[in-house]
Amino acid sequence: MRGADYFIKRFVFAVVTVFVAITINFALFRLAPGSAVSNLSRVPHATPETREALKKEFGLDKSRGEQYVLYLMQLAHGNLGISFANQQPVSSNLTTALKNTVPMVLLGTLFAIVLGTLTGVISAWRRGTATEGMTLGTALTLYAMPTHWLGLMLIIVFAGTLPTGGMSDEFLINPSFTEHMQDLARHIFLPALTLGLVLFGEYTLIVRSAMLETLGEDYILTARAKGLKPWAIVRKHALRNALLPVTTLIALSLGYIVAGAILVETVFSWPGIGRAVYEAVLQRDYPMLQGAFLVLTVSVVFFNLVADLLYFKLDPRITE
Amino acid sequence: MRKTSAALLLLTILAAGCGGSSSSSQEGGTFKIGTSSRIDSLNPYVAFNQDAYSMFEYIYPTLVQYDKENKKFVPDFAKSWSTSADGKTWTFKTVSGAKWSDGQPLTAEDAAWRINTDIKYKDTGAANDAGLIAHITRAEAPDPDTLVVHYAAPAGNVLGQFQQYPIIPKHIWESHTGHKGNDLKTFANNAPIVGAGPFTLDSFKKDQIALFKRYDGFYGPKAKVDAFGLRMFSNDDALVTALKSHEIDSIEEVPPTSVKTLSSAGFAVNKIAGVDQTDFIINSSPHKTSHPELQNLKVRQAFDMAVDRPKIVDVVFLGAAKPAASIIPSSTGDWANPSVQPTAFDIDQANSILDGLGYKRGGDGIRVANGQKMAYEVITPTDLHSANRTFQILQPDFKKIGVQLTQKALDSTAAFDAMTAPNGKYANFDIALWDWVALIDPDFMLSVVTCDQYEGWNDSGFCDKSYDAMYSKQQLTPDQAKRRDLVWKMQRYLQTKKPYLWMATLDHISATSKDWTGLVDSPQGPFNSLSKISLSSVQQAG
DSSP: OHHHHHHHHHHHHHHHHHHHHHHHHHHHHHHSSSOHHHHHTOSTTOOHHHHHHHHHHTTTTSOHHHHHHHHHHHHHTTOOOBOTTTOSBHHHHHHHHHHHHHHHHHHHHHHHHHHHHHHHHHHHHTTTSHHHHHHHHHHHHHHHSOHHHHHHHHHHHTBTTBOSSSSSOTTOOSOOHHHHHHHHHHHHHHHHHHHHHHHHHHHHHHHHHHHHHHHTSHHHHHHHHTTOOHHHIIIIIIIHHHHHHHHHHHHHHHHGGGGOOHHHHHHTTOOOHHHHHHHHHHHTOHHHHHHHHHHHHHHHHHHHHHHHHHHHHHOGGGGO | OHHHHHHHHHHHHHHHHTTOOOSSEEOOSEEEEEESSOOOOSOTTTOOSHHHHHHHHHHSOOSEEEOTTSSSEEESSEEEEEEOTTSOEEEEEEOTTOBOTTSOBOOHHHHHHHHHHHHHTTTTTTGGGGGGGTTEEEEEEEETTEEEEEESSOOSOHHHHHHTOOOOOHHHHTTOOTTTTTHHHHOOOOSSOOOOSSEEEEEEETTTEEEEEEOTTOSSOOOSSSEEEEEEOSOHHHHHHHHHTTSSSEESSOOGGGHHHHHHTTOEEEEEEEEEEEEEEEOOOTTOOSOGGGGOHHHHHHHHHTOOHHHIIIIISTTOEEEOOSSSOGGGGGGSOTTOOOOOOOHHHHHHHHHHTTOOBOTTSOBEETTEEOEEEEEEETTOTTHHHHHHHHHHHHHHTTOEEEEEEEOHHHHHHHHHTTTTOOOSOOEEEEEEEOOSSTHHHHHTTSGGGTTTTOOSOOOOHHHHHHHHHHHTOOOHHHHHHHHHHHHHHHHHHOSEEEEEEEEEEEEEOTTEEOOOOOTTOSSOSSOSHHHHHOEEEO
């Protein structure tokens, strides 16, 4: 029963958060200097009538309040609107960008989670040794490294061996399935690696810190005194108890996957959602921005909800 | 007949591939171009970027195109043209028997339909091209090979406008004119696109690639390559690395910083006078009340002398530019007035002008005019990459003449709004830095300082009835020599009034692998919207 209460509370909180975020997203871009119409009406010989027609077409002649109500009504029907910039449905623009972004960012994030957790555990367990110095040094260096610089260095180092950018080689003529998959793998490798290496540092540091705290607990001392094998102590006692902050970090990272990685996408000419949002900001493409931020909000709130539910499972104190 | 030609072509390619050819070049293959720009839309009613217009040039017919030197108009879909005695009716004889890539006939009716549709919807769906059909009352196709265009008055820039006006297939587009013509803009026009140029757009992935295949049914000279692709990069360093590692064969626009690298790596680097010019904009709006001294032509003259153009060319553009003088760049040929020359850098003379006006320096060295310090905010758009470095050169030089400049960087939308504020009166801003990319025909550039363009293309607040009268007159002067005289007069007029201080005309730099030959360069680069010649001529070097 307590579990059901907990779930309902969290769910209602998530729904309210999404609604508040939708409202803020709507207001935020309209408060920024520069209007969408001045951008759109910069066509040669555009007359004042053209500008008025454009305002009307995009509903910008209505009051902010009316625009907000219309936006909510459209949203309730699952309609994200039409992009001001390319006149195509926002949902279709977002789907294309997300399809491009998610595999690359997910791969980089998973790489960072797996490797970062492993090195974080090793670093904590081997505290005071050269192993700790090496893993900590590597993690700090990568964490502090500018993402775009790392990406550029990788492009230069691997020039001629791996592609400099793009998602696939469109000049391949009738590739077989295997060739196509190899081509995709060659293209995704460097951007995912760049993202993974930068995130890896963050994971190592957080896991190490959580593990150090846990390893100082009395029950670890008891476990050692009982003569348990080191790996068993780490796996069964230390790591499980260190998982709470790590779960939060993983949930946040997964939530932000749909936000893309603008620096990596720019360096590797990856046509993802990060760049799409950046261009939409420059063009004051309100429907596109509202759509992208809605997806981001829902994703972050969803993964946080998942994290909350995992807490329920991981930490019995919540039920008490 | 076509089968025989294809077989012969195949044999030639095979023979060349086996080393059996003795010629110095060979046909076929795929030419890969890299660009840091992008095709923003496949729809001519929506597209804005230059690369999109270059694409339309290669996939759609236009009535005329420029010649190899980009000076004269030569036939494209129109074989010949003539004008009536009163200059109000133009008749174009078009190519007979041409076909769209889906096999449908391409006739003068396609051109007439687009013109009439655009006239009908010029304030809604067809606003993007409304300027190109200005003064046209209607068009008709009395037979499949004749297009007759009627003007309200004798028009002066007919061919220049039609050169930029792609003819689209009526049978595809006529069902997309709903919602008062607004459907013209929402039609995605996805690849493969039905076209009738030397190439068809076979596939397109937004912000990634546009792949063009040769269209053997083209009414003009056949392209020599089988295909060409435009790969879009969002990072200049990766673009240059891609050429060096032979992922691509050519870079459409090379950053000046990479010229040495590419030249020493053995690539053919081509530099040509371009059409992109940077400018120093002085608010000329009659609504501006603060800093009235900025409207004083002598103050503007002094400012002009404080712009160190050679230094801007050397430091900001690493020598890949020329000092600029006029709203019409010299690369447009005869349209540029040769008597309008860049003002020489002369701080002493500038000081002497300002001293003569009685603007004395305060304790901090800044002059005072009309009871106010000569301290101005300079708006710079963040997407103008040269703005920061240019400002760093201008600021200390202006300080030497007792004028304080402070930079205010804004993204281009916010910058334009700040300049036109409030409510399109251009009453607030003092100075801005920006750039203009000119077309070969001067009409568009001359229009950006007209009163009509307030809140449109006008970014200086300049509004002058005498100038506007000259602008309308050049539009309605069919005799090109007389029109050129008017265009020259307008340039001199603007040089006197100085809404813009022109700073630098950028060179267009492209780089190509020596494995390829035949590209024809232009002020817009080798992939341009001026003619279909360049990529129809490119081929593999022997």
